[in-house]
Every structure is written in structure tokens, then in C-alpha cells.
Amino acid sequence: xxxxxxxxxxxxxxxxxxxxxxxxxxxxxxxxxxxxxxxxxxxxxxxxxxxxxxxxxxxxxxxxxxxxxxxxxxxxxxxxxxxxxxxxxxxxxxxxxxxxxxxxxxxxxxxxxxxxxxx
Amino acid sequence: xxxxxxxxxxxxxxxxxxxxxxxxxxxxxxxxxxxxxxxxxxxxxxxxxxxxxxxxxxxxxxxxxxxxxxxxxxxxxxxxxxxxxxxxxxxxxxxxxxxxxxxxxxxxxxxxxxxxxxx
DNA sequence: GCCGTACTACGATGTCTATCGTACGACTCC
DNA sequence: GGAGTCGTACGATAGACATCGTAGTACGGC
Numbered sequence: 538x539x540x541x542x543x544x545x546x547x548x549x550x551x552x553x554x555x556x557x558x559x560x561x562x563x564x565x566x567x568x569x570x571x572x573x574x575x576x577x578x579x580x581x582x583x584x585x586x587x588x589x590x591x592x593x594x595x596x597x598x599x600x601x602x603x604x605x606x607x608x609x610x611x612x613x614x615x616x617x618x619x620x621x622x623x624x625x626x627x628x629x630x631x632x633x634x635x636x637x638x639x640x641x642x643x644x645x646x647x648x649x650x651x652x653x654x655x656x
Numbered sequence: 657x658x659x660x661x662x663x664x665x666x667x668x669x670x671x672x673x674x675x676x677x678x679x680x681x682x683x684x685x686x687x688x689x690x691x692x693x694x695x696x697x698x699x700x701x702x703x704x705x706x707x708x709x710x711x712x713x714x715x716x717x718x719x720x721x722x723x724x725x726x727x728x729x730x731x732x733x734x735x736x737x738x739x740x741x742x743x744x745x746x747x748x749x750x751x752x753x754x755x756x757x758x759x760x761x762x763x764x765x766x767x768x769x770x771x772x773x774x775x
Numbered sequence: 776g777c778c779g780t781a782c783t784a785c786g787a788t789g790t791c792t793a794t795c796g797t798a799c800g801a802c803t804c805c
Numbered sequence: 806g807g808a809g810t811c812g813t814a815c816g817a818t819a820g821a822c823a824t825c826g827t828a829g830t831a832c833g834g835c
Contacts, residue, residue, distance in 0.1 A: 560692070568680050597782075598784090599824055601783060605783095617832090622781075634767070635763070637756070644754070645679050645754035649679045714793085714795090717812095717814090719812090
């Protein structure tokens, strides 16, 4: 009756349901360069990545903070896997809520990155 | 007796060039509910609107602030026309910089508004 | 059991920002 | 010119946020 859930790890993290995801929150989450970079990398890899995979120009505490903002805004899904915390883009949820938006944003980010580095 | 020609008012406003528009700035500008609402209304009307056209739940000073944020981030273009200050979406610039993004965002906003009011 | 790794929680801090009210400048109309 | 309308500038304020360091917790390997 109750949970036959294969809980590989007892630590659970709160995520917003699709209905709770707010566009403003998503945009705010993505308006920070560090977080935008995380999302771009996540999208580029296509698979969940551990926090430590990223080489960010901020401290560990700040990294935790940014990942939390992304999770609480509904952009990423986090779950523990041993000592590592895996981060995956909530692509399906976002695509369902805001069709095409994520791709447009990622394209825009890539486009802008090209403008600035490629000259 | 006013000049038939659109006399260029002496008051000029600084706008970022397309090259200066940053995606993060645009997203940040759009992450505020009041500003998102302004942009949606602007997009819906399709033509420049005066500041006073909007009935926003904030004071006049705050309204000015929000319009300035939108202008400085490159989302809207402002120019005086007599005592009125007209605000127009920089659709062409944004579409050129970030193809499809603005429409995706507007669609997303509409979609979300539907979710919340319609249910 | 112990230690190292991965990440978090907490507290502090400086900056940014959304908000307001009031005083002022620009323009139009009479 | 005077009055009214539209919007700005300035100063103040409270809350949010990005950042850090340190101490602590959970897990895996030895």
C-alpha cells in the first residue's frame, strides 16, 4: 500500500509542480549569468550533471544557492545519487508549459555568446 | 498651429544599441510582473502607447522606473510626443538579436495568464 | 569505525531594486 | 501668461539577492 518506492537516497528535495512554475520566476532564474551558464551547459550535455561538474567563478555556497534558485523556479530537477547531487533540465515540463520558449532562450544565449566571443 | 511635421522634441532619451542589448538584461526586465504586463500590452496593441495608457497598480514614480528599466534593457523604445511619452516594443531589434524569443515569451505569458484566470 | 568528498545550512554583508511622496520641468490649451 | 496634464528627478526606505566563510551532515570507500 505504501511506498514501494526505490528510494536510492533518503534525502528528498522540494520541487514545484508544473502548475506552480511561474514564467516570471523562470525568467528571473535565467537572468543571472551564472545560472544561465549552468542551464546552457545542462542543455548542451542533455543528461543530468553533478554540481561539481561545473567550474563556476563563485564559491561553493554560492553555487548551491544558484542551483537552488534554478530548482525552486522549476528550471531544473535535482536528486541525490550517493554523495553527488545530479541536476537535470526539466525540459518536458517547461516545453509543456511554455512551448518553444526554452529552445528560443537557449538559441538566444548561444547567439549572444557567439556575438561576444566570435566577434 | 502645431507644426505638421513631427517636431522632434528637444528631450531625447538614451537607448542601448542592438549590440549593447544583453539577454540577461532582457530576461531580468521581463521577470517583473508589472513590466511583463506592460510588454504584453504593448505587443497586443502593436503600436506605441503612452505611459498614461497603462493602468498599473503602482505609483507614477514607480511606473517611470519600470519604463526606464524596459528602455535601458532594450525592450522598448521611448520618445516624446508633446507631453506624452510614447512607448514601443523594439520588436525588430529583438527579433534580429534573438529570433523567435520574444514571440515565445509572449506566448508563454499568454499561456500562463490563461492557466490562472481560466481555471 | 574513520576519513575524505560532496553538498548544505547559517549568519553576515554589501549591493541592487521596487516602492513611495514630493517637488519640478516640459508641453498644450485657453 | 496661467493653469492643467504628463512625466521626471531626487531622496528615502524596506526587502531581495549575490556573495562569502565556516561549520555541519550525508554518503562511499578503506
